[in-house]
Amino acid sequence: MSTLALALRWIHLVASVALVGGAVMLLVAGASDRPTALAWQRRVARAARWLLLVAVVAGVGVLAHQTALLEGRAGAAFEPRALLRVATETQGGLVWLSRLALLALAGFFVSGGLRVVARVDWVALHGETAALAALALALASAAGHAAAVEPGAIRAIAVDFIHLAATGVWAGALPALALLLRAASRESGADARPYAVVAGRRFSRWALVTVIALGLSGVVNATTHIADVAGLIGTTYGRLLLVKLVAFALALIVAARHRRRLLPALSGDAETIGRPAMRRLAASVTTEAVLIAAVLAVVAALGVTPPARHEQAAWPFAFRLATAALERSTEARWQVLVGSQVAVIGLVGLLCVAMLRRQRLRLPLLAGALVLVTMGGALALIPLAVDAYPTTYHRPTVPYTATSIVSGMAVYDEHCAVCHGRSGGGDGPAAPRLPRPPADLRAPHTGDHTAGDLFWWVSHGIARAAMPGFAATLSEEQRWDVINYVRLLGVLETARWMGPTVDPGRAWLVAPDFSYTVAPAPPRSLRDYRGGRHVLLVLYTLPRSRERLAQLADAYQMLTTLGVEIIAVPTDASPDAIKKLGDTPRVLFPVVTDGGLDILSVYRRFDTAPHAEFLIDRRGYLRARWSSRTETARDMNRLLAEIQELNQEKADAPPADEHVH
Amino acid sequence: MRALTAALLVNLFLVVVGAAGGWHLWRRTAAQADARTITWGGPEREWRDVEGVVRAIVPELGIVVLTHADIPGYMPGMTMGFRLAGAKIPPSLSVGDAVRFTVRGSPPLVVVTAIEKP
Numbered sequence: 001m002s003t004l005a006l007a008l009r010w011i012h013l014v015a016s017v018a019l020v021g022g023a024v025m026l027l028v029a030g031a032s033d034r035p036t037a038l039a040w041q042r043r044v045a046r047a048a049r050w051l052l053l054v055a056v057v058a059g060v061g062v063l064a065h066q067t068a069l070l071e072g073r074a075g076a077a078f079e080p081r082a083l084l085r086v087a088t089e090t091q092g093g094l095v096w097l098s099r100l101a102l103l104a105l106a107g108f109f110v111s112g113g114l115r116v117v118a119r120v121d122w123v124a125l126h127g128e129t130a131a132l133a134a135l136a137l138a139l140a141s142a143a144g145h146a147a148a149v150e151p152g153a154i155r156a157i158a159v160d161f162i163h164l165a166a167t168g169v170w171a172g173a174l175p176a177l178a179l180l181l182r183a184a185s186r187e188s189g190a191d192a193r194p195y196a197v198v199a200g201r202r203f204s205r206w207a208l209v210t211v212i213a214l215g216l217s218g219v220v221n222a223t224t225h226i227a228d229v230a231g232l233i234g235t236t237y238g239r240l241l242l243v244k245l246v247a248f249a250l251a252l253i254v255a256a257r258h259r260r261r262l263l264p265a266l267s268g269d270a271e272t273i274g275r276p277a278m279r280r281l282a283a284s285v286t287t288e289a290v291l292i293a294a295v296l297a298v299v300a301a302l303g304v305t306p307p308a309r310h311e312q313a314a315w316p317f318a319f320r321l322a323t324a325a326l327e328r329s330t331e332a333r334w335q336v337l338v339g340s341q342v343a344v345i346g347l348v349g350l351l352c353v354a355m356l357r358r359q360r361l362r363l364p365l366l367a368g369a370l371v372l373v374t375m376g377g378a379l380a381l382i383p384l385a386v387d388a389y390p391t392t393y394h395r396p397t398v399p400y401t402a403t404s405i406v407s408g409m410a411v412y413d414e415h416c417a418v419c420h421g422r423s424g425g426g427d428g429p430a431a432p433r434l435p436r437p438p439a440d441l442r443a444p445h446t447g448d449h450t451a452g453d454l455f456w457w458v459s460h461g462i463a464r465a466a467m468p469g470f471a472a473t474l475s476e477e478q479r480w481d482v483i484n485y486v487r488l489l490g491v492l493e494t495a496r497w498m499g500p501t502v503d504p505g506r507a508w509l510v511a512p513d514f515s516y517t518v519a520p521a522p523p524r525s526l527r528d529y530r531g532g533r534h535v536l537l538v539l540y541t542l543p544r545s546r547e548r549l550a551q552l553a554d555a556y557q558m559l560t561t562l563g564v565e566i567i568a569v570p571t572d573a574s575p576d577a578i579k580k581l582g583d584t585p586r587v588l589f590p591v592v593t594d595g596g597l598d599i600l601s602v603y604r605r606f607d608t609a610p611h612a613e614f615l616i617d618r619r620g621y622l623r624a625r626w627s628s629r630t631e632t633a634r635d636m637n638r639l640l641a642e643i644q645e646l647n648q649e650k651a652d653a654p655p656a657d658e659h660v661h
Numbered sequence: 662m663r664a665l666t667a668a669l670l671v672n673l674f675l676v677v678v679g680a681a682g683g684w685h686l687w688r689r690t691a692a693q694a695d696a697r698t699i700t701w702g703g704p705e706r707e708w709r710d711v712e713g714v715v716r717a718i719v720p721e722l723g724i725v726v727l728t729h730a731d732i733p734g735y736m737p738g739m740t741m742g743f744r745l746a747g748a749k750i751p752p753s754l755s756v757g758d759a760v761r762f763t764v765r766g767s768p769p770l771v772v773v774t775a776i777e778k779p
Contacts, residue, residue: 105675108667109664109667109668113662114664114667116663117665118665121664121665124664124665124667124669125664128664518728518740520712520713520714520728520730520738520759521728521730521738521739521740522730522737576757578714578716578728578756578757579757579758581757582757583717583756586717587716588726588740589740590728590740593714
């Protein structure tokens with residue numbers, strides 16, 4: 001079923017592209033009165049009728065398949081009612097319906113029923129065919145992955161629109177061009193040879209522009225659907241794209257040969273143009289068209305493959321490159337420096353080879369340069385290589401929230417503390433009996449390991465160290481929970497040094513997300529303030545915090561104007577918190593009545609004082625901590641100064657979630 | 662028919678269809694935006710049994726500040742001050758009380774007409 005659907009999509013795509021390109025090629029070549037040229041034009045026009053029919057039939061087939069998918073049963077594909085419902089009530093269906101309607105309109109122009117009185121009619125005929133077919137083709141962007149991009153669907157659709165239209169006007173013209181060149185390269189086609197040469201040259205110029213548009217829009221498209229290298233080589237979508245790129249690159253190499261060798265070979269007096277040269281060009285253009293048909297097959301497959309951004313990338317190599325090693329070892333830094341310089345010398349050598357005219361020197365120089373590049377590259381890259389696993393680039397499926405961390409804590413105490421110790425110091429009761437000491441999870445390992453690395457170890461264990469794998473005992477969610485907890489353990493030590501003043505420009509400590517309710521208002525989470533407000537999280541204990549709360553209540557208006565929200569959590573997590581506060585001070589900021597327990601369990605790991613305040617910037621980083629243990633009273637002006645500091649910062653650090661170590 | 666005439670007619674048709682489609686889409690998004698914004702003024706409305714918690718009482722102004730649940734068609738749940746009809750604040754009301762109240766009026770001119778502890 002899905003092979004059939006893929007085939008239908010491919011056929012539809014090839015026919016649509018060739019339909020557009022055929023009309024474009026006629027326009028590019030221009031009108032002519034030579035018999036061979038006229039015969040070719042008639043042939044292209046006849047082909048257009050068939051292509052249109054095929055495109056429509058295959059298109060209806062795709063729609064029917066879509067209907068069967070949406071309705072959940074194969075039979076629906078043949079029910080007119082179901083088809084109509086999908087075509088008129090879903091966005092994808094509507095787009096396909098409009099596209100088929102545009103093709104039907106184009107059918108009017110390829111039908112041959114219209115009169116061509118003057119040259120302008122001829123241009124109008126083919127121009128309209130090209131425009132309608134190109135519109136039908138490019139509109140497919142509104143029913144593809146681009147339409148699901150969030151946010152920025154309009155932009156993604158526009159870029160994909162350009163990409164598809166450029167495909168049509170460039171690649172689609174290749175079969176028609178090949179036909180013309182073939183016809184003109186025959187003995188009997190001598191009359192159209194000058195026409196074919198001119199058409200070839202014009203097309204070559206035209207192709208240069210469209211291929212550039214194709215390339216640029218393709219790059220934007222790729223970055224929309226693929227986040228990183230891991231997505232490119234670790235997902236089906238990314239790998240299909242690589243196949244597409246290889247086929248496209250081959251087509252470009254063939255095209256470059258046309259421009260540099262084959263077209264110039266056709267120069268000279270029109271009558272003396274060699275038939276062999278033209279036959280070679282015709283064959284080569286055919287090859288290019290076949291390669292493009294292969295590209296289109298991959299495009300059809302990409303259309304039904306979920307984009308890499310929505311998939312977990314399976315990293316295929318046992319290593320990856322990371323710069324973290326450089327921060328620790330000077331030796332590594334030197335090695336990378338020397339290696340990269342050697343490689344650069346090699347690259348300069350390669351450039352020289354490319355420009356050198358003396359054939360005799362070329363080979364030895366080439367060999368030398370290649371050796372330098374390889375050796376330098378290897379020298380520079382080896383220190384950067386760190387172990388990697390298939391899950392290295394997996395994104396956590398459970399976000400870094402207080403609730404997850406609390407669940408992770410329980411898992412940890414039950415399964416990990418025996419070896420790693422209750423506080424993560426590697427001093428659990430079973431530790432002395434192990435072949436290797438358990439890792440100290442409190443040591444900051446930011447940058448060395450990705451969350452996906454931890455997921456691999458927790459799932460599959462570390463054999464040499466006798467750490468067991470937990471894939472069988474813990475659910476995937478529990479494993480991510482415990483990783484979130486380990487992530488917290490890893491920053492606690494360093495976080496201890498965070499003081500009440502903001503360190504300008506240095507945002508590194510991601511504030512665990514949490515959600516809370518101030519009954520009966522609907523629940524909110526820290527995340528909701530991202531990009532909007534800073535948050536001052538206040539953990540308070542009555543009665544000693546009363547004075548400070550009064551201070552905050554007085555300043556609340558001003559803090560709000562400065563872009564700060566206060567969220568207050570009583571350390572007893574009482575649901576009666578508001579009542580206990582009473583009517584003085586007049587506290588109007590959120591006082592958490594539900595959800596406080598998780599917040600306390602996590603944030604009190606940073607500070608156990610009866611009264612503690614955390615300043616979290618609007619990107620989600622914890623920036624300052626003030627605790628009643630270190631200072632008994634706090635001047636309001638100092639808090640305001642810290643907030644001014646935050647407000648003056650430029651948003652250069654990425655928002656806190658991308659920052660998974 | 663002449664090809665040129667046909668092309669011109671088809672283009673005209675596409676422009677008309679495009680304009681009509683665009684107009685329709687614009688109207689639809691505008692209508693959706695309307696549905697989301699609070700209609701200021703307009704006829705008087707009433708919302709009954711809204712849940713809230715008393716955050717502050719300002720008797721001299723006849724105002725209670727409430728953290729309330731969503732008030733559909735008026736505003737999402739938040740903390741804000743409400744004027745009481747007749748400026749009569751029930752003496753038994755104190756900060757931290759969970760209440761149910763009725764709001765009446767045409768936004769933004771609304772008053773709380775009833776407030777009780779369930």
